[in-house]
Amino acid sequence: MKLVKQPHIILFLLPFLIGCKITRHVPEGRYLLKKNEIHVSGDKVDEDEMSEVLRIHPNNKYLGLKIRLTLYNSVDSTKVSEKRIKKNKKLREKNAKIRAKEKRINEKRIQNAVEKGKETYRRKTLDLKDTLEPRRFFREWLKYGIGEPPVILDTSLVNRSTGQLSLWLRNRGYYYASVRDTVIYKPKKKKAIVHYYIETGKPFLIDSIYYLSANSRVNKTIENYLSSNDVFTKKTKFDSDQLDGLRSKLAREMRDNSFYEFSPNHIYYTADTNATDLTVALGIGVKEKSVRIRKDSDSTIQRPHVQYKVGDVYFHLADTIHYDGNFKQRVDELDLPLTKDYFLQTLDTFFYEPDNVKNAEVRKAYFLYNGKLTIKPQILEMRNYLEHTHWYRGYYLERSYSQLLDMDVFQAIKPVLVERQNENKVDVHYYLIPAKVQTFTFEPRATNSNGYLGVSASINYSHKNLFRGAEKLTISFAGGFESQPPIFDEDISGQKIKTASRSFNTFEFGPTIKLEVPGLRPVPPVVFSKRQATKTEVSLAYNFQRRADFERNLFQLNYLWKWLSGKTQAFQMGLPFLTGVKYVGIKKSAFFEEQLNILNDLFLQNAYSNQFIYHDFRLNYNWSNVKLDNTKHIISYNASFDLAGNLLDWLNTNKEPNDLGVREVFGVPFSQFVRLDNELKFYQYISKKKSLNYRLQLGAGLPYGNSKTSLPFDYAFFAGGTNDNRGWRARELGPGGYKYYLDSNRTATQIGDIRIGASAEYRFNIGSGTLFKGAAFLDAGNVWSLREDVNRPGGQFTSEWYNQLAVAGGVGLRLDLSFLIIRVDVGIPLRNPALPKNARWIFNSREPFYQELEEFYGPNYKTESGVAMPFTPRFHVAIGYPF
Numbered sequence: 002m003k004l005v006k007q008p009h010i011i012l013f014l015l016p017f018l019i020g021c022k023i024t025r026h027v028p029e030g031r032y033l034l035k036k037n038e039i040h041v042s043g044d045k046v047d048e049d050e051m052s053e054v055l056r057i058h059p060n061n062k063y064l065g066l067k068i069r070l071t072l073y074n075s076v077d078s079t080k081v082s083e084k085r086i087k088k089n090k091k092l093r094e095k096n097a098k099i100r101a102k103e104k105r106i107n108e109k110r111i112q113n114a115v116e117k118g119k120e121t122y123r124r125k126t127l128d129l130k131d132t133l134e135p136r137r138f139f140r141e142w143l144k145y146g147i148g149e150p151p152v153i154l155d156t157s158l159v160n161r162s163t164g165q166l167s168l169w170l171r172n173r174g175y176y177y178a179s180v181r182d183t184v185i186y187k188p189k190k191k192k193a194i195v196h197y198y199i200e201t202g203k204p205f206l207i208d209s210i211y212y213l214s215a216n217s218r219v220n221k222t223i224e225n226y227l228s229s230n231d232v233f234t235k236k237t238k239f240d241s242d243q244l245d246g247l248r249s250k251l252a253r254e255m256r257d258n259s260f261y262e263f264s265p266n267h268i269y270y271t272a273d274t275n276a277t278d279l280t281v282a283l284g285i286g287v288k289e290k291s292v293r294i295r296k297d298s299d300s301t302i303q304r305p306h307v308q309y310k311v312g313d314v315y316f317h318l319a320d321t322i323h324y325d326g327n328f329k330q331r332v333d334e335l336d337l338p339l340t341k342d343y344f345l346q347t348l349d350t351f352f353y354e355p356d357n358v359k360n361a362e363v364r365k366a367y368f369l370y371n372g373k374l375t376i377k378p379q380i381l382e383m384r385n386y387l388e389h390t391h392w393y394r395g396y397y398l399e400r401s402y403s404q405l406l407d408m409d410v411f412q413a414i415k416p417v418l419v420e421r422q423n424e425n426k427v428d429v430h431y432y433l434i435p436a437k438v439q440t441f442t443f444e445p446r447a448t449n450s451n452g453y454l455g456v457s458a459s460i461n462y463s464h465k466n467l468f469r470g471a472e473k474l475t476i477s478f479a480g481g482f483e484s485q486p487p488i489f490d491e492d493i494s495g496q497k498i499k500t501a502s503r504s505f506n507t508f509e510f511g512p513t514i515k516l517e518v519p520g521l522r523p524v525p526p527v528v529f530s531k532r533q534a535t536k537t538e539v540s541l542a543y544n545f546q547r548r549a550d551f552e553r554n555l556f557q558l559n560y561l562w563k564w565l566s567g568k569t570q571a572f573q574m575g576l577p578f579l580t581g582v583k584y585v586g587i588k589k590s591a592f593f594e595e596q597l598n599i600l601n602d603l604f605l606q607n608a609y610s611n612q613f614i615y616h617d618f619r620l621n622y623n624w625s626n627v628k629l630d631n632t633k634h635i636i637s638y639n640a641s642f643d644l645a646g647n648l649l650d651w652l653n654t655n656k657e658p659n660d661l662g663v664r665e666v667f668g669v670p671f672s673q674f675v676r677l678d679n680e681l682k683f684y685q686y687i688s689k690k691k692s693l694n695y696r697l698q699l700g701a702g703l704p705y706g707n708s709k710t711s712l713p714f715d716y717a718f719f720a721g722g723t724n725d726n727r728g729w730r731a732r733e734l735g736p737g738g739y740k741y742y743l744d745s746n747r748t749a750t751q752i753g754d755i756r757i758g759a760s761a762e763y764r765f766n767i768g769s770g771t772l773f774k775g776a777a778f779l780d781a782g783n784v785w786s787l788r789e790d791v792n793r794p795g796g797q798f799t800s801e802w803y804n805q806l807a808v809a810g811g812v813g814l815r816l817d818l819s820f821l822i823i824r825v826d827v828g829i830p831l832r833n834p835a836l837p838k839n840a841r842w843i844f845n846s847r848e849p850f851y852q853e854l855e856e857f858y859g860p861n862y863k864t865e866s867g868v869a870m871p872f873t874p875r876f877h878v879a880i881g882y883p884f
Contacts, residue, residue, distance in 0.1 A: 023060075023067055023151070024191040025074045032154040032186060032193035034059045043201030046173070049688045051199075054165040057158040060149055061768045073148030076140050085141060092130045103127045154193045159184065166197060174204035174238035205239040205279045213271065213286030216305050219260070223285060226254045239281045244270055250630075256395030259308035261420065261427050262290070267306070292422075309393040312426040314366040316381050319345040320435050323373035342417060344432040347371055353378040358527050363388040375435050376410060377470050379527050380519055384408065386531060387429045398429075404534060405431065408471045412436035438466045447880070454878070455505065457481025473517040480510030485548060511544035511555075521562045533564040550593040551609065554586040561619070568628040573621040578648050580616035584669065585715070587611055600746050602792045608714040608752065613671040618644040635684035643702075643716065646673030650706050663707050672713045676702035678756075682884055690766040696884040698758040703787065711754055711786060718756035718784045720807070723879035725758060726780040727828030728809025730875060735784040736796030738805045738834045742850075742868040743857050746792075751784070755798045757806070758782030760884060767814075776813040778826070778883075781806050783834065795835075808832035811874070815882075826877040833871050843872045 027033045036059050039048050052058075060070040106125045114122035137146060163182045170178040178201050185194045210233060212220040227233060232247065248265035255263035271284035289303040321328045332339055337346055347369035355361045366382050366389070368374060384404040386397035398416055405414050413434040418427050445458040459479035467474050482505035515538065520526030522537040529535045537560075544555040559581040562574045575581060587609055589597070597606055625637040649671045653664050663670045678700035685693040702712040711717060722731030736753040762778040783805055785798035795805075813826035832842050837849035850871060854862035 023070050023074060026078075027151055027153065027191045032191055034152045034154045035187075035192040035194050037195050037197065039197045039199065041199045041201065043178075043199075044175075044204065046170075046199075046201060047688060049690055051166060051169060054169050055162040055197075056165060057152065057155060057162060057195075060152050063768050063773050069147060069149035070151055073144055073150055076144040076148065078144070081141050081144055084138065088135065088138065089132060092132050092135060096129045096132070099127050099129055154184070154195075156184065159195055162195075163197065166199065170199070170201060172241045174206070174240055175201050176205060177202040203279055205274060205281050206235070207233055207237045207239055207283050208235065208280040209282045211282065211284050213284050216287065218308070219255070219287050219306055222255060222258050222260070223251055223287075226251065233283075239272065239274075239283075253395060255306070259310070259392040259394065260306050261309040261393050261418070263306060307425050309420075309425050309427050311387045311389055311391050311393055312421055312424070312428040314382075314385055314387065314389055315428065315430045316366060316368045316378075316385075317341075317344060317347055317430060317432045318368065318370040318375055318435065319347060319432055320375065321345065321371050322375060322435065324371040328371065342415075342430075342432060344415070344434070345371075351378065353382060355379060355382070355527065360388075363390055365389045375469065376466060380408075380470050381405075383519070383526055383531055385429070385431070393427055401431075404531075405433070407534070409473065410436055410438070410465045410471055436465065439464050455481055455483030455507070457483070467516075471519055475513075475515045475517075477513045477515075478510070479513070480508075483507045483509070507546060507548050509544060509546040511542065513540065513542040515540040521564065529564070533566065536563040537561070538563060550590055552588045554584075554588075556582075556584040558582045569624050569626060571623040571625075573619075575616055575619035577618050580619045582616070583612075583614040583715075585612045585614075585713070586669075600792065602790075603710045604752075604786070604790050604792065605748065607708075607710045608717070611669045612713050613649075613666050613669040614645050614713060614716075615649050615666075615671060616643065616645050617647045618642075634686070635682075637682045639680045641676075641678045643674070643676040645675075646671055646707055649673075661709075663709060671707055672704070673706035673708045674702055674704045674712055674716065676700075676712065676716055678718075692764050694760075694762045694764060694884065696758075696760045698756060698782065700756040701787075702754050704754065710788070711752070714752065717752035717754065719750075719752050720756065720758065720782055720784045723824075723826065723877040724883045725760075726782050726807055726809050727778065727811055727826050727877055727883075728780065728807065728830035728875055729828075734807055736790075736793055737783060737785045737798065737802070738795035739793040740795060740835050740853075742835070742866060743853060744793075745866075751793075753784030753796070754787035755785040756782070757802070762883070764815075771817060774815040774817055776815065776826070778811055778813065778828075780809045780828070783807050805834040806832070807834055822881050824877075824879045824881065824883075826879070826883075827874055828877065829874045830872045836871055840871075847871070 024033050034057060037052065037055055037057075039051055041048065041051075060067045063069075103125060106127075107122075110122045110125065114120075159182055163180050166180045167178065170180070178199065180200075181198050183196045183198065185196065187193065210227070212223070214220055248268040251268055252263050252265045255267075267288045267290070269286045269288065271286065273282040273284070275281070287306065290306050291301040292304050294300045294302060329339065331348065332346055335348070337348075339346055341347075349370050349372065351368040351370070351374065353366045353368060355364050358364060364382055366378070366385065368378050368381070384401060386401045386404075387393065398418070402414060402416055405411060411433045413432075415432040417430040417432060419430060420427050440463050442461045442463070443458065444461065445456070447454065447456055457479060458481060459477050461478075462476045464474040466472065484505055485507045517536055517538050519536060520529065521535045526535055539561075540557075540559045542555075542557045544553075544557075546553040546555070560576045560579050561581075562576065563572065565571050589609065593609075597609065620642045622640045623637070624639075625635075626632050627635055627637070649666055650664075650673055653666065653671075656664050658664050659670070661670075665671070679698070681697045683695040685695075687693065700718055702716060702718070704710065704712050719732040720726050720734035721729030722733075725731070726734055732750040732752065735751050739751070741747045741751075758780070759782060760778065760780045762776050764774060764776045767773040767775050783802075785802065785805070786793065786796045787798060789797045808831045809828045810831050811826055811828035813824060815825075816823040830843065834841060837853060839845060840847060840849040847870075851862075854866050854868065858866045
């Protein structure tokens, strides 16, 4: 009974209780493999990769416990087997009844057919219960589906593992490495530990390269690739695995340089080794291309590799959506097969040759279709990068496929290349099956907004090809409930507000209409470069939100241009002076209005007031090296720039301001500001299972002119939450050094005009699987107001900003389901800039903090202040990674 009252004791003893049971099913005289230990002396090598080549691995661990093995042992195998026999017997009996029922039905159908004088009948077939792979019952699923049988030590597999380690080292140039193993037995515990002792020795190094091919163009292409990518240096190990990988990279490079059908099998190596100084002279050879003498012959001849150009381009729209009449009958009349290259036959042909377009002479293409083209020729041709008479490039084929796929109007896309014998040309055929253009979907989902959970659903209608130009129209109606923190923790009298911050206290719904069209309209898409993949998006949205404090109506209209620049850059820009319009109308509750009036807080009154935002200009820029070849580290940079209210200010120059000193449009004050936000991410992969991840955030906004206090709420910055500084709840941190605990009128939501933030996170796999992943993180940052706020002293940005940075650390657990990542983080404040100077760090004394509380609230400060003790851990549940 005492143990029940002390749950932490049970948690402490749980690993020992589990450890006592995991050898239950280990046979007498055998041993459970506890773990493998690899000991390396000499050069530093990747021990994670070495561990993967071992032929025997211990049972998986999660959070240091062999949970799956414990589950396997907890279920009695005999009872499971007996129950399975009984269930299989019942399944066979059910199948016998189903067959009998099926026979009765068919006998009756035969009788009915005979009575009606019919010679045939429609046979009824009933589905039988699956007896080969029957559905598992719970204990069976727990034992064999989730559980894992004990891994019994097998010394033959240990010996094979030693051999695999030797081979692994040899493949990496360590020809004189030595590997030995030792098994440590623990008879009382029926466990064994295998130790692998490795001495790497010195590796062979590649010190020179020579070429074996007589084809100078081929050699020059390979040489340029090796030198531009620094593939071989003086310290390059003679690594056969890397050389195998180099084959694929060289083959890709050759195809990208117009050597059509060049494959990794065309590359071979020779190695001249010098055992004295452990050096290798590496020869790189290229086999000639095998070509059939005739199409109907298997005989081949060898020919040198040559560079190819593109011949003709064909688009096969394999459908009969707009064909009038009997298509099958027409195909038979023309004595044609119904399918060609596994796609539906096409009967009509259109030759596209654009006018008044740059490089029109190379943008020719044939369109093969039935009845009527389902999409405009110029739109499809814009997606093709293998242009007529241009050099063939392998990456152009990949880019064309990607662009056709991005149109989202085809359910199947198959590029086929046809070589022209003796012409050094290749014809390009795109076989396309149009997708269903109109769809309705219903999407229920769970939401997570900075740690505040909710449920929502949307009904969506989509038309993917509205005017036969890949225009996508989407109409959505969404609604849901969400948890949001109260604006005020207490009323002015100090009474606690009963609204729970984690209840579903927010309801919202609204329709959205969005139209995406190719090109930067009103300019037609054919004017722009194909590489830019231009697109225009026009959207119209309305949103109604009801909270305990207020009701909010939001109307929004946006006109945006989107385009790409190469593999690394993406732009999104608003049409100047027509970028977008946002209207926010707030109807506050009487209590909320009273609180705001009593506080007389201009910042809060601005945040929770009717607003009209007219965007003069907006630009989003993204740079990422994800699509670049030979990328060792992933880097991405995102910037957003907003300019609003200047056109309205110019148009309303002579208009008189209202009582608050601001001018209005349609009876609503308009906002005027400029805002810039930057985010830099860096991902460093230590190994397949470990990575270091960094993020830096810098943002600032300047309200001016008609905006007298701060940025509009939707454009303001905040700190804390699941994706920011995890030692604080969302919008709880800051601004600056504002002493929230000495403000009895404080709000639960804090915003600012300036943000500085940085995060570092070490991510790693837990156990040998990829289901569970762990993290250790460190977050720093804060938000500040640009102008002095009398209601939040210490919140203004000054030259001492670095002394007001908040720091938090913590650990996290991620459940990686591939399609979904569920994240749990525990963040601990390490430095709180609001506290007294000598009490800001977690290791400092709390006395100065207690003294301030007592001086402000009196001797009963623990109950009067309602302030949580500093450095209280925060628990966050979220979906996806924080960055």
